[in-house]
Amino acid sequence: MNSLVIQTSFLGDVVLTTPLLAELALRGPVDVVVTPAAAPLLANHPAVRDVIVFDKRGADGGLPGLWRFARRLRTRADGTPRATSAAYLAQGSLRSAALALFAGIRERVGFNTSTGRLLYTRRSRYVREIHHAERLWRLAAGDDAVAAPGTVWPTLFPGDTERATVDALLKEVPRDGASYLALAPGSIWGTKRWPYYPALAARLAPLYRLIIIGGPDDGPLAEQIAQAAGPERVVNATGKLSLLASAELLSRCAGLITNDSAPQHLASAMCTPTLTIFGPTVPQFGFGPLAPLHVTVGHDTLSCRPCDAHGPKTCPLGHWNCMRELEVGRVSHELDKLLLP
Ligand code: SF4
Numbered sequence: 001m002n003s004l005v006i007q008t009s010f011l012g013d014v015v016l017t018t019p020l021l022a023e024l025a026l027r028g029p030v031d032v033v034v035t036p037a038a039a040p041l042l043a044n045h046p047a048v049r050d051v052i053v054f055d056k057r058g059a060d061g062g063l064p065g066l067w068r069f070a071r072r073l074r075t076r077a078d079g080t081p082r083a084t085s086a087a088y089l090a091q092g093s094l095r096s097a098a099l100a101l102f103a104g105i106r107e108r109v110g111f112n113t114s115t116g117r118l119l120y121t122r123r124s125r126y127v128r129e130i131h132h133a134e135r136l137w138r139l140a141a142g143d144d145a146v147a148a149p150g151t152v153w154p155t156l157f158p159g160d161t162e163r164a165t166v167d168a169l170l171k172e173v174p175r176d177g178a179s180y181l182a183l184a185p186g187s188i189w190g191t192k193r194w195p196y197y198p199a200l201a202a203r204l205a206p207l208y209r210l211i212i213i214g215g216p217d218d219g220p221l222a223e224q225i226a227q228a229a230g231p232e233r234v235v236n237a238t239g240k241l242s243l244l245a246s247a248e249l250l251s252r253c254a255g256l257i258t259n260d261s262a263p264q265h266l267a268s269a270m271c272t273p274t275l276t277i278f279g280p281t282v283p284q285f286g287f288g289p290l291a292p293l294h295v296t297v298g299h300d301t302l303s304c305r306p307c308d309a310h311g312p313k314t315c316p317l318g319h320w321n322c323m324r325e326l327e328v329g330r331v332s333h334e335l336d337k338l339l340l341p
Pocket of ligand 1: 191279280281302304305306307308312314315316317318319320321322323
């Protein structure tokens with residue numbers, strides 16, 4: 001059986017789709033449709049045959065682009081037929097469902113809550129109470145499947161290039177016996193960015209060698225953190241690492257402190273102990289960390305929380321107390337419980 005998984009959501013969702021890929025790979029070749037930004041994440045992944053880049057906001061945009069891309073899906077790069085038996089709509093839009101339909105894939109599987117569900121031939125129950133990685137895995141395993149503990153696990157496979165990149169980054173860092181601790185202070189949603197990373201870094205700097213990860217846009221924030229903690233205790237890796245290299249780096253760290261954003265899923269894939277700070281969202285949405293050692297921190301007594309599935313651009317109430325009242329001491333205390341014997 002040849003499977004096609006369509007996952008054109010955010011980077012973290014792609015990582016959480018890897019248990020589904022592994023499940024389908026037990027049955028035959030698996031091809032995956034992803035955005036240009038997410039494609040490098042799946043390099044070297046043993047469950048994946050072809051990573052197919054769908055530039056839905058660029059060359060493949062609009063109905064003509066969708067139609068052209070769907071026609072291309074029928075054939076592999078070497079000209080042989082792709083012969084897909086079933087499409088799994090890990091991303092639930094009407095566009096993704098139409099893509100599978102236009103590509104002539106007879107069996108189309110997705111969630112019963114998705115926008116594109118009318119075009120599915122099988123609808124899987126969207127269970128709110130379980131982790132999203134398990135929800136996605138059930139698209140293949142079945143609605144009543146129960147995952148054995150530790151079996152539905154995201155995976156990523158950094159290669160030699162990523163190892164060499166991280167080796168080069170860390171080569172210049174003085175060795176003083178302190179463990180590396182990664183901080184991921186960014187998020188594309190402003191309300192999910194905890195504001196006290198600089199103060200936390202100042203508190204942690206005597207204990208750890210801090211490494212700031214993130215995209216180029218997180219550079220100014222990383223500089224603030226470095227100034228607060230002392231530049232000699234901080235490695236600013238923002239904008240310097242690919243996604244897979246970031247995963248490789250995380251695999252070498254004692255832990256990660258992050259907002260509710262993609263780095264927590266990279267850490268889950270690399271089994272790096274993770275502390276995730278939740279503001280307007282909650283782990284009960286099913287997108288929390290999965291690393292064997294993890295903890296989540298959030299404001300427990302705020303009646304407006306959660307207020308949005310993703311985190312609003314700005315606080316609708318104006319005070320943003322879900323983050324502003326989450327103190328450095330609390331996060332630091334939870335980190336100690338997570339990492340110190
Ligand atoms: S409404 Fe409440 S949960 Fe939402 S951003 Fe504002 S303080 Fe946070």
